[in-house]
Amino acid sequence: MNQHVTAEVADRAYSTASEDVVRLTDLKRRFGATPALDGVSLTVRKGEILGIIGRSGAGKSTLIRCLNGLERPDSGEVFIEGREISRLGERELQPLRRRIGMIFQHFNLLSAKTVEDNVALPLKLEGRPKAERLARAAELLDLVGLSEKAKAYPASLSGGQKQRVGIARALAARPALLLSDEATSALDPETTRSILALLKDINRRLGLTILLITHEMEVIRSIADRVAVIDAGCIVEQGPVWSVFADPRSEITKSLLGGIRPQLPAEIASRLVPGAGGDAILRIDVAGEAARAPLLSDLADALPGPFRLVHGGIDHVQQQPVGTLFLAVAGNDENHLSQVIAFLKARQARVEVLGHVAGSV
Incomplete structure (x- = not known):
């Protein structure tokens, strides 16, 4: 474990001197007459956990696709570690995408590959030697508490175990940014708590920057440092989690908080x-x-x-x-x-x- 953490710490020297791992400036994206993003500006600071919350259709999915280069904005800028990526070609995007890890709602594991091969897949795509890939997979499976499942196949795993494999795979290339797209929505409450605790522990141990996309305010409350509320393609409110919880300004924020703040009987x-x-x-x-x-x-x-x-x-x-x-x-x-x-x-x-x-x- 110590060797793993040391390697992660050393790798962070790759990052730019900027404290903003992500910076979005006036991001706009339309699909026909519908604005999916309508002037979104925000930052994600190095080492923090930022939660982006909104209802279905608010623009969360389009935002995350702009961040990993799968969607190009109509206007505005997307900076990752100080480099503007929205106008880069596919070849230029490839090394930058390796700086971004991704975990998904439905795990997206390859059923025909073992757990360790799933974790090592990003390194295989980079052309890393097999011994290096397997050593890295072993480190990460230790980190997420699944060392004994290295030779197992995804079909034999529980939902929580599959998501732990997904997290390990997302960390394989030592990313600067981890994107979590509704990563706990398919899990039961107890498993959700364990996955969120794991993400918080990874953030603390490795100083990893995490951006959470969710529609669940309880997820934000559990691990985020700051929260940004998106509605109809706009950021309507953002700030430290405790401050937004204490004094929500927008109606959508009040509504999203309705299930976890005390209500009049x-x-x-x-x-x-x-x-x-x-x-x-x-x-x-x-x-x-x-x-x-x-x-x-x-x-x-x-x-x-x-x-x-x-x-x-x-x-x-x-x-x-x-x-x-x-x-x-x-x-x-x-x-x-x-x-x-x-x-x-x-x-x-x-x-x-x-x-x-x-x-x-």
């Missing part, structure tokens, strides 16, 4: 009405220091009055506390409600009045 949500009357229901979002503070006890000390926590909690994303609380503020005193909201906002909480509910909550 349906029984209460169904009774919400606009305007005054009954208990006011507040949604309170906090992150960082605001989430660490004793917010509700401080509120009770500062503004005595009936209020009650009805739902919510604090989670941790990238070692940062991120919380969503739903608070019922009793009574029809609009002045008291305004004071509660002002108090919470003064402590860096984001507050939204969702409506009012008659009767007890």
Whole structure:
């Protein structure tokens, strides 16, 4: 294992001095009248994990094909390790493609070849000697925990094992960038967690830059450093994962987060009405220091009055506390409600009045 890691570290000297492994500038691609990419600009920094998330048809597949040179943009620039690739011919693209590893949703293993031969295939295509290929395959199978499966065939493997072979194969040529295209979508939740943990470990051990394409926000939450949200061919929001989770700005981001952020219980949500009357229901979002503070006890000390926590909690994303609380503020005193909201906002909480509910909550 140590020899393997040392070889990987030495190989990274190949990379340019730039900290941006990928840089996209105003990328546009249309299919007929439909814009698949409509002015996409973003960077992927050396050693980071960037997650790109969006619904089906948002432009994710076109973006990844532009990154590996399989699709040419109509306009804009694609830089890989400081070199613009979108206008290169096929012969010039070949050595650059070896700097990009790719893992797929459905594994794309060759059923007639053994596990070690699948892993060694990129090196065979490069014309490397057999002994070198097999030695590299052995190192990588050790890395992904499948040394005992070297002589097995893909048909005998589980889905998670097949994806581990796919990851090992993607690393064979010591790439600068690993592209993951919905790599866990075909896996069960437990296997997904193990594959994501493996990718995070590879990123940590080797300093490998990873770009994840996914429609699952839980994947982003698990391992990404930054997230970019794509919708209708445009990047609508991007930033550190914890920050985007704590304060999503676009409606598509809020929708994608809906399954993993606390939501107001349906029984209460169904009774919400606009305007005054009954208990006011507040949604309170906090992150960082605001989430660490004793917010509700401080509120009770500062503004005595009936209020009650009805739902919510604090989670941790990238070692940062991120919380969503739903608070019922009793009574029809609009002045008291305004004071509660002002108090919470003064402590860096984001507050939204969702409506009012008659009767007890």
